[in-house]
Amino acid sequence: MIGSINGFSKLSKEEKINWIAKTYLNNQEAVVDLIKQYWNSDVELQKLHDEFIENTITNFYLPFGVAPNFLINDTWYTIPMVIEESSVIAAAAKAAKFWADRGGFKATILDTEKIGQVHFMYKGDKQKLEQFIQHTQAQFLEDTFAITQNMQKRGGGILAITLRDKTQEIPNYYQLHVTFDTKDSMGANFINSCLEQMASTLKREAMQYSAFSDQEQAIDVVMSILSNYVPNCVVRAEVSCPVEDLEASDIKDPVLFATKFVQAVRIAEIEPFRAVTHNKGVMNGVDAVVLATGNDFRAIEAGVHAYAARDGQYRSLSHASIENGIFKFWIDLPLAVGTVGGLTSLHPMVKIALQLLQKPGATQLMQIIAVAGLAQNFAAVKSLTTTGIQQGHMKMHLMNILNQFKATNDERVKVVAHFEKNIVSHSAVVELLETLRKE
Numbered sequence: 001m002i003g004s005i006n007g008f009s010k011l012s013k014e015e016k017i018n019w020i021a022k023t024y025l026n027n028q029e030a031v032v033d034l035i036k037q038y039w040n041s042d043v044e045l046q047k048l049h050d051e052f053i054e055n056t057i058t059n060f061y062l063p064f065g066v067a068p069n070f071l072i073n074d075t076w077y078t079i080p081m082v083i084e085e086s087s088v089i090a091a092a093a094k095a096a097k098f099w100a101d102r103g104g105f106k107a108t109i110l111d112t113e114k115i116g117q118v119h120f121m122y123k124g125d126k127q128k129l130e131q132f133i134q135h136t137q138a139q140f141l142e143d144t145f146a147i148t149q150n151m152q153k154r155g156g157g158i159l160a161i162t163l164r165d166k167t168q169e170i171p172n173y174y175q176l177h178v179t180f181d182t183k184d185s186m187g188a189n190f191i192n193s194c195l196e197q198m199a200s201t202l203k204r205e206a207m208q209y210s211a212f213s214d215q216e217q218a219i220d221v222v223m224s225i226l227s228n229y230v231p232n233c234v235v236r237a238e239v240s241c242p243v244e245d246l247e248a249s250d251i252k253d254p255v256l257f258a259t260k261f262v263q264a265v266r267i268a269e270i271e272p273f274r275a276v277t278h279n280k281g282v283m284n285g286v287d288a289v290v291l292a293t294g295n296d297f298r299a300i301e302a303g304v305h306a307y308a309a310r311d312g313q314y315r316s317l318s319h320a321s322i323e324n325g326i327f328k329f330w331i332d333l334p335l336a337v338g339t340v341g342g343l344t345s346l347h348p349m350v351k352i353a354l355q356l357l358q359k360p361g362a363t364q365l366m367q368i369i370a371v372a373g374l375a376q377n378f379a380a381v382k383s384l385t386t387t388g389i390q391q392g393h394m395k396m397h398l399m400n401i402l403n404q405f406k407a408t409n410d411e412r413v414k415v416v417a418h419f420e421k422n423i424v425s426h427s428a429v430v431e432l433l434e435t436l437r438k439e
């Protein structure tokens with residue numbers, strides 16, 4: 001069948017590209033050349049990247065930028081961010097400077113507990129199951145010791161193993177709900193290995209548990225997996241200052257600004273359509289740092305949005321208030337991240353990102369990421385409630401439009417100068433370029 005292939009993963013990189021080119025790209029030599037242009041000339045470095053995943057054919061660049069001047073708990077940071085959206089880093093840097101002049105960001109860890117579950121079916125008496133799980137606690141810990149001993153040396157490990165009855169939702173369905181402290185690692189492999197061991201302990205011990213009937217002995221494990229929902233692995237980031245101190249070159253009336261800002265956040269707290277976009281603004285900052293530091297942004301995204309909907313309605317992750325003349329803006333974020341393991345010691349740019357952040361532990365990284373999210377959210381809501389976002393956004397997007405139309409250096413200088421004083425729009429840029437090109 002044209003378009004399908006057996007044994008693709010066994011082909012060499014060159015053969016894979018040739019097959020793709022032949023099958024889907026009309027054998028376009030230029031496309032093949034372009035794909036190869038993104039290979040790194042350092043063979044070892046390229047090999048490292050090739051081996052991160054299966055079927056690598058080339059690299060995909062994203063900008064790695066930095067946002068300086070973040071004062072967090074009285075320490076200065078320059079935050080590395082990997083992101084494609086033009087305005088994100090500029091906004092982060094602006095928010096960082098704004099708050100550095102007003103005491104900086106405060107960040108606090110509320111808790112660091114991770115979660116995993118063994119999902120299983122048990123047909124029988126619930127009380128007997130409860131007694132069995134109680135009776136097997138020590139065995140679970142003993143059987144997982146080979147996996148947990150290093151983590152225990154670092155002060156982490158399994159925190160608790162509890163039975164959860166889910167039979168109201170699905171007949172016979174129970175969980176071993178296990179909590180962990182994984183210290184500076186994100187802990188996915190550690191948690192999943194522990195859970196798979198616990199699942200086999202559960203099955204084996206049940207078979208030998210004399211109080212169980214034959215049916216009760218036959219516990220059926222469905223799956224064992226960590227949860228990316230970590231409502232007890234939470235960091236708080238906040239900023240505050242007297243309302244009058246909000247005055248700035250672009251905030252002439254601080255009382256009006258603070259009032260509108262709080263209203264905007266309140267809207268995002270009660271209105272899901274706005275909340276999703278509001279939180280997307282938060283994630284512009286969060287994901288960019290998560291990516292730069294080699295963490296799993298899909299896990300973070302999934303967990304954060306579940307947290308935003310924890311009371312049954314999707315709501316703003318951040319909150320704002322004015323009390324006794326003090327403006328306060330804060331966010332609580334569930335962030336299961338690591339600074340050891342995974343990509344952190346493999347990807348050269350991740351290593352540099354972590355060095356730039358002064359080699360943080362996982363809790364420090366949680367604080368930095370939450371601050372980046374709060375800063376990004378502040379910048380977005382500030383723009384939205386004052387000038388609107390398009391002014392800043394389109395200014396940054398101007399470069400993308402100029403690149404799209406392959407503007408020369410001379411054209412760039414003229415266009416940028418023109419749009420210092422005029423509103424940027426796609427059509428206005430195209431029109432100006434056309435006029436310049438006719439001259």
Ligand code: MEV
Nearest residue numbers: 277278280281380381389
């Ligand atoms: C754009 O990437 C993010 C914003 O839409 C966030 C928001 O509306 O708060 C500006």
